[in-house]
Amino acid sequence: MTTIGIHGLAQSGKSTLFTLLTQGHGGNVQREGPLTLTTAVVPFPDPRLDALHRLVGCKNKVPATMTLVDVAAAPGSRGGGLGPLRNALARMDALVLVVRVFPGEHVPHPLGEVDPQRDLDHLEGELMLADMEVLENRLERLHEERQKAARPRELIEREQAVVTRLLEALRQEKPLRTLPLNEEEARLVAGYGLLSRKPLLVVVNLGEDQEAPALRVPEGARRVDAALALERELLDMPDDEAANFREAYGLPPTPARQRILAALRATLDVITFYTYNERECRAWLLPRGATAIDAAGRIHTDMARGFIRAEVWPIEAFLKAQGDTAALRRQGLWRVEGRDYQVQDGDILYIRFSR
Ligand SMILES: Nc1nc2c(ncn2[C@@H]2O[C@H](COP(=O)(O)OP(=O)(O)O)[C@@H](O)[C@H]2O)c(=O)[nH]1
Ligand SMILES: [Mg+2]
Incomplete structure (x- = not known):
């Protein structure tokens, strides 16, 4: 439902970022004129969902996902502007711009010298x-x-x-x-x-041992700095080995994958709500400000059509009370809400509806 396009100059690290976020699972490749679109569905890491799953013991755990698209244009296909690339990017809900800082004689830069500020201004322009x-x-x-x-x-x-x-x-x-x-x-x-x-995240791709440069990031955009190639190497390493490696290389303790997914979630300005039954514990994304009827429609159109009311309780309190809904009721944390209720991040929802 949420589609994110990775955009940037050739050789900036788009495919490296795609591999990092999909953990090397690859994607579905489609050609569209001079474009090559590589698509994969990526789950958002969600510790609250993990805890809910452990507590309730539902059979399946279904995290919220986004669709990630690596948008690559054949060299020379853009004719000075964005060309066909525009239509592909226009379909996205948010954009990630990858900007190259890493040096390298082996990897040519399409505009000559490595100059992240110029690239960033160029791309936003x-x-x-x-x-x-x-x-x-x-x-x-x-x-x-x-x-x-x-x-x-x-x-x-x-x-x-x-x-x-x-x-x-x-x-x-x-x-x-x-x-x-x-x-x-x-x-x-x-x-x-x-x-x-479109909501924008700038991923600044550093080389080994490179400090984050001072950059003017486009207004209203977020920024994450990461050594993408190095972080990708760590994907296949056992956790403790990767942690040692991070320290030795002076990488931030939180893996770039996690930092970038968190920044993406923030960029999208969405909230997460949860549902569960014996069959599945599930996380759903909604635009901030969306209501109970929107949440119902997200789950199933029938649910929105026959909406009666929503029972709502916050997941943090639910986890803390070890799933004791009676305790939540006593604390006034278990509530009945109507269709116009603004869903809050971390709400568990149970929708009553007539079929
Ligand atoms: N040295 C170095 N090379 C990188 C880094 N990130 C990407 N590369 C290399 O640069 C080349 C282009 O990267 P790629 O992800 O394919 O760029 P794309 O054209 O934007 O998809 C590849 O050979 C990568 O291995 C980096 O941080 N440091
Ligand atoms: Mg590529």
Whole structure:
């Protein structure tokens, strides 16, 4: 459901990152014109789900997942802009930009010298330019619609107003993710696939022994620094050996895989809710601010259609009380909520619905 595109210049470490996040399980390769898309489903590590599974003893444990796509363009296929790459990136819910810091005579850099700031500015600039093109086309189309009175004039005007505002921001070199939109505006532009509006994580790919450089990261983006190639080598090592290796090489104690997945989760601005029965303990992602009816729909459309109420209790308290729901009731932590209840991170939900 949540799709994340890995983007970056050639030889920056995209495939290395993909391998690290998929733990070398590989992916499904598809060609799309000059693009090669490698796709895999990656579970989010979730200690709370692990604990719930141990406590309740359900048969299966189903973590929340994301779909990861390594988006590689054949050299020379982009013709100065993003070309066909734009449409592929437009389908993603969030983007990861891989930026190369590692040196290397053996690995040529497509722009010559290694210069992460230049690459970062270049990549973000391309996203913004692609958005500008989309918005300018849209503005023209709206103008025609207005002349032909294809739709109610008021609707067209409202869309024109948002598009103009977005264009104005881009002209001031502001990526669209920094621009707050109200619900209606967000809905109007949702179908445009605007690239600089997508949540962004920058992964700075360091070489061995390299310090993290000072970088101006695009506004509204998160950043993780990692020596991807080195971290990938550690994947196949037993834990204690890897820990020694980390210390010897001065790597951060938390593996990059874990740090990057945590940053991705934060970038997506999602919350996790849980369900369980004898058959399975399961974690689900929802956009922050989503309601009980959204959660029900996430599980099953029938559940949203026949929604009656949600029983809700927080997973931390549930784990602490060793699964004693009576104790939670006494503490007022087990609640009955209606369809508009805003689901909180860590809620366990039991949805009552009529079939
Ligand atoms: N020395 C070094 N080489 C790296 C590092 N990360 C990637 N590489 C190498 O750089 C080349 C390009 O990496 P790859 O992940 O295939 O880049 P992609 O073109 O963006 O997918 C490969 O030969 C990698 O082994 C790194 O941190 N240090
Ligand atoms: Mg690659």
